[in-house]
Amino acid sequence: MLRLFLIRFILPLIAFLVIRYILKNLLGSSGSSVPAARDGKEDEVHAGGELKRDPVCGTYVAVNSAVTKKVDGREIHFCSVACRDKYSVA
Numbered sequence: 001m002l003r004l005f006l007i008r009f010i011l012p013l014i015a016f017l018v019i020r021y022i023l024k025n026l027l028g029s030s031g032s033s034v035p036a037a038r039d040g041k042e043d044e045v046h047a048g049g050e051l052k053r054d055p056v057c058g059t060y061v062a063v064n065s066a067v068t069k070k071v072d073g074r075e076i077h078f079c080s081v082a083c084r085d086k087y088s089v090a
Helices: 002-026 081-086
Strands: 051-053 060-062 067-071 074-078
Touching: 067 081, 074 081
Parallel strands: none
Antiparallel strands: 051 060, 067 074
16 A cells, blocks of 8 residues: 555655656756846835834834825835825824
């Protein structure tokens, strides 16, 4: 029973994994798993600076990368456009 299990399932699985490993290494440059760069602002990462708390979701966001909205003469910082759009003055 164990011998049948080894022959039918384990050995083909090991062979598949070995072949996959070899093909992945041979074709590694064309099958890169690194995503391509996009031109959207949401993809930019800014390090450092003062942090402000998003009043909608509570996330802390750097001032230099925050989405802002002026309310009653003061600037409110948001983590995303979606949070800015959800914000309502109570």
